Amino acid sequence: MESLHKHQKKKQGLSDLLKQYKIKVGFEIHCQMLTRHKLFSSSLCSQLEQANTRANFVDLALPGMLPVLNEECLDLAVKASLALQGNINPRIKFDRKHYYYSDLPQGYQITQKNYPIMERGNLYFFDRHNKERNLSIQRIQIEQDSARSFHDFENYTLIDYNRVGMPLLEIVTEPEIDHPEDGKLAVKELQDLLKALKISEANMEEGQMRCDINVSVKSPTKQGNRVEIKNVLGIKFVEKATEYEIMRHVSLLEEGKDIPKETRRYDSLKDQTFSMRSKEQDPDYRFFQEPDLPTFVVSKERVSRVASGLEKTPFEKKKEMAERYGLVIGDVQTAFSHPWSIELYDRMAEKREPKTVFNWLYGFIQGNVTKKELDFHTVITTNFASTAKIEELMDLVSSGHLSLLNAKEIAYSIIDGDARTPTEIAKANNLYGLSEQVNYDAAIEEVIQGNKATVDKIKESGKDGPIMFLVGQVMKKINKQGDPQEIQKAIKQKLGLK
Amino acid sequence: MAAIKATIKQSLPITLTQAHTFAKEGSIKIQSLVEKSLHQIQSRENLNSFVNVRSQEELYREAEQSQERYDSGKPLSSIDGLPIAIKDNIFVKDMECTASSNILKGFRAPIDATVIKRLKAKGALIVGKTNMDEFGMGSLGMYGYDEKKIIKNPINEEYFAGGSSAGSAAAVRAEQALASLGTDTGGSVSYPAHCCGLYSLKPSYGRLSRFGQILYSSSNDVIGPMARTTDDLHSLFSIMEGEDVNDSNCINFQTISKIRNKERLSESRVEGSLKGVRVGIVQEFDIEELDGRNRNMQEELKKLLKDRGAELVDVSLPLVKYALPFYFTLVPSEASSNLSRYDGLKYGHQFDFNASQSSAQGKTKTELFDYIERVRSEAFGINVKRRVILGNFLLSSRFEDFNEKVIDAQKIRRLIIEEYCSVFEKGNIDMIISPVVIGERPPKISDVIGQSEKKNPVYEYKMDYYTAYPNATGTPAITIPVQEADQRYGEFPTSFKIQGCFGEDYHLLRIAKQIEKALKEAKMNFQ
8 A cells, every 4th residue: 555655656746747857768679580590590599498509600600600691580670660660771781789798709799780671660659648649760770689698606607599699670769758658658569569560579578578768857957868778678667667767867957966878777676777887888889881791682572572461550450449449549458458359359349339348358357357366368268268158148138138237247157167158057047037128117116115215215305326226126126137227217217207 | 662652743743634634544543642742741841831631541531532433434523532722711621720820729610611512522632721821811921820830932941922821822832732722801812822833813702602711801801722723723713603592792693783794704615815805904003112023024914915916905093092091991890890709708719717717706797808808818919919909999989080981991992893893894804914912022031030020010011002902892813923934033933913804703714824825835934
């Protein structure tokens, strides 16, 4: 409770601050491309294999070895460039970025400096008010990943070269984000896009997607320096790290201090950033055009081939879904947090009222599943036999054979493991019936007769509360088979209320 | 028996073409060629031409297999069973490969370089790895990893054999192999061939695969054969050339759209003459510093070409003077980058890491950098250090003025190439001629050793004035040894260089063959 309170206070503090300070946040996002082979060697890409079993002579930078571009990577980079609607350079080049470290066998990383695959693109996303926004993409470059180091030993470091040379896309955004939550939403949208288009598995926890954040804050009188936060490994930490960093800048500015230009890291356990090095300590990368590779032509044929197989981005699909079913973006976002469920939703919403389907799938069922800490996907596919049992429940309600209340109860017992069909459960519990006005009328008559005092009160005040009490009584009598709203209407009618 | 063997040795052929012909006829045995190679390697060990010789047992076994092929009338090619020496910066599977550098001591090539694979497939018999200047940096064969092992010139051991492919040139001159492979960055094949009186070819960039070649300047380095005749160069080149999936810069030249004459790319063996060959005489090659001997030789060559019906065309290539500044800007930059993989962590020279560890905890990074620094300081030789430091300086963003020079150098290269192509196309030129180097004879070892410390290393750079040009343009060049009919300059031959249009290696080889013939007739050839 205390931490929640602290969190709310922080949020409030932040929104007050944002009125006085101008925030600029941008991202450099690295993601591993989903390819079979490495960027410049024939080694297979896999991080799960036993250490150092996926590194060949090229990866280990033996003398005499040369990089050869894996065109699979080029296709994926073109795909990402198209999805982010940028300008694809017709000729691309690679450059060497030099520094010495044990995870970099060549002594340089092959990357793209002057002629990257794409420049000036757009990432569309829905901001914290569910408003459509655009974050400009400065560039996308193709580059090599480094090896993985394990420093957890006293006297030595272990290196796994399986990762070295794996293909990365570096996506650099403009510093256009002005709120930590929007930053998180933009990065999330990008992650969804990369996953949906099978460009990357983009799992941040496993390092398949890594996010560097640039933050600068301007007070009414002073522009603070840009600070880079390295390797933030989790969507929610993108927001938290940004938030922390903004607060840090603000308090420095308020004290009239300078913000040193530096590189920091985010400690998610402490929820703080720590200085790694000042910009002056950055290595001199000695950029140099890679002479072992030619200039590559990104042909129009290649671009149109990739474009012809290009799927819609999640953003486009969300927009379409909202328009087609008349849902609000917030609801669509909920649906898209389970991408596999979209297809099921579409199937069910085709013949039914979309909002009702939404409430069933993401409201009643998912809500209950979450409460019980079960896996939504498993529950839907096994317990509900994909959509079959959900559809049956909805249809029983709409045909009047089952009340909504009872249908929900049945859904919950299916979530708990009841393997029978909804109809079987309904019948076994004597909940199944035909909606007949007669049944209502008799029960309503009985309840009105038996609750004279309440009826009088209703007539006097015209308030809804007591009516709901009567509805409850009627529901009890008819074994919860009716629709409470219908019953409420009927009672009102009987009592001569509007 | 011994006496008979000695006479056989003397009468054994010294070119690939002869050896193949005799072996086919059955008049010599492959084993006797191997015996002679091994004998020469042993008896002239003091030349220091080899760093690594294969075992007699292995060589005899291969010779036997080759002999069987000849006996059954099915030799694999015109080089089957013929002893060839390989520069130590080219991978030969399972043999140590160090580029004469301590930093690669103990490193064994896990595979064959593409060119070696192709030579082996045609039956070539690789006798051993030849000594060189460390990583190919040097012009005199004095910067190998053992300073005492300076490569000596077989013509006169008091003189250098050139560099950096000094061992490969010395081995052929000393009949330790019938032919050899060198590598050329800015004259490293041409210059030793010149010093040792051999024919050599520096192919167009991209015609021979660099896969398995220890590169120091990726955009300049090419492998080139050395031999005693143009036919031998032709045999080796035709076996090795052609696209390679492992080298992105080694492509099928037939697919290049801007090639002026695709017929000249292929091997068709048109017997020709020098009649009608258009020879560019480059104004800028006639420089004040050129010595009298080479100046004369250029004149004699012009006369000879004209007599044989060639057309001499005066041309101007004003950008020639930028080839050397280009070369000494880009080459060290590429060298510093290419050599950054030698950190002592993965292979080659290492020392006990624990010995260098300080007791303080959590200093891993500093320790790593200390280690790398120590490995590189200990294992690189002086000339390599010079170039790496120069290259790092040139590439450093902290010296922006110089950093831009590297980009300027790349732009200038483009201009040099454009000028070269346009002169060739406009004048319909087949080739241009030039000296290989300035100087009447190779430098004497005693004149340089012991004094090199005092001498500005820039002195050595100037030697590359003529040889750096074909590397800047990526075009083919052939060195042709030549000696004045009256031998007035003594034992050492000189040479000249013919340089052709990009990709026209075969065309240039055909012209070279005609020149070789003409030189023989004029008694100006060197044997």
